Amino acid sequence: MEALLPFLLADFMGKPAWVWLVFVAIVVALLAFDLGVLHKDDREIGVRESLLLSAGYISVALLFGAWVWWYLGAQSGMDYYTGFMIEKSLSMDNVFVIALIFSFFAIPRQYQHRVLFWGILGVIVLRAMMIALGATLVSQFSWVLYLFGAFLVFTGIKMWVIADHMPDIANNPLLLLLKRRMRVTDGLRGNAFWVREPDPKTGKLERFATPLLLALVLVEFVDLVFAVDSVPAIFAITTDPFIVYTSNIFAILGLRALYFALAAMIHRFKYLKYALALVLVFIGSKIFLVGIIGKIPAVISLSVTFGLIAAGVLVSMWKTREWPARQGTA
Secondary structure (H helix, E strand, O other): OOOOHHHHHOEEOOEEHHHHHHHHHHHHHHHHHHHHHHOOOOOOOOHHHHHHHHHHHHHHHHHHHHHHHHHHOHHHHHHHHHHHHHHHHHHHHHHHHHHHHHHHHOOOHHHHHHHHHHHHHHHHHHHHHHHHHHHHHHHHOOOHHHHHHHHHHHHHHHHHHOOOOOOOOOOOHHHHHHHHHOOEOOOOOOOOOEEEEEOOOOOOEEEEEOHHHHHHHHHHHHHHHHHHHHHHHHHOOOOOHHHHHHHHHHHHHHHHHHHHHHOOOHHHHOOHHHHHHHHHHHHHHHHHHHHHHOOOOHHHHHHHHHHHHHHHHHHHHHHOOOHHHHHHHO
């Protein structure tokens, strides 16, 4: 035990190694419980189960935030909760695009969890790389934060302008490239990502990708695109890599569980994109306001972010309250 003590207390990206290990242990335990106990077999996840799972993930995230508040202080706690809320809200857009991907490839609900589970593992690695790069840039070149701020303002304005834009999955450049470079089966092969089948042209046994693999790659690509917005947004709140990474990952972990409930009613959040656009503009503007009015307190950032998102959800639910009835009579 004494031999391990120096390692556990060693500094890693501004925090003792044991703090990072606690976080990693919680994430691994959640994923193992999810895949090994709750969903070891392919089956459809209902809305009720989805909401219960999501509530569990959110509870763990909130409890971890309480521990951050106690161990690292109120400022870090506020920053964690603000980052968690921003990432959770931005992931709503992610849910919408993922639903389009599953619809395009006609992925049955019983296989969607498999794609989302393996997708989350890729997200954990990709976000770690992006956050490590961002933290290095910010520590070496403080002016990078102003680039992040300008990018967030620009992205927020762009999101507002194209809020009603529908992504074109069929003409996605990555999908077209994959289809040109890989052999792809003409349909699903159960829950397999890869299969070996006779090539229709040569008759030889070849390795084929399935539409399930293409869906997984596009889901990973979508997260990478959304990370370009969300990672700078949280760096605009705090430059602490531990707070940035943990708030990101805890928000994304629950996304997979919440997806099955949200996918059925994502059309009801029509006006949430406008609220998210305002959040990005607000967070980006904060960086430039520091030199004018000083650092904006974390409690104000959290309150404004929560207020805008809550307003977006409430307005959306009110404006679309009759949509189910209209669709049912169509």
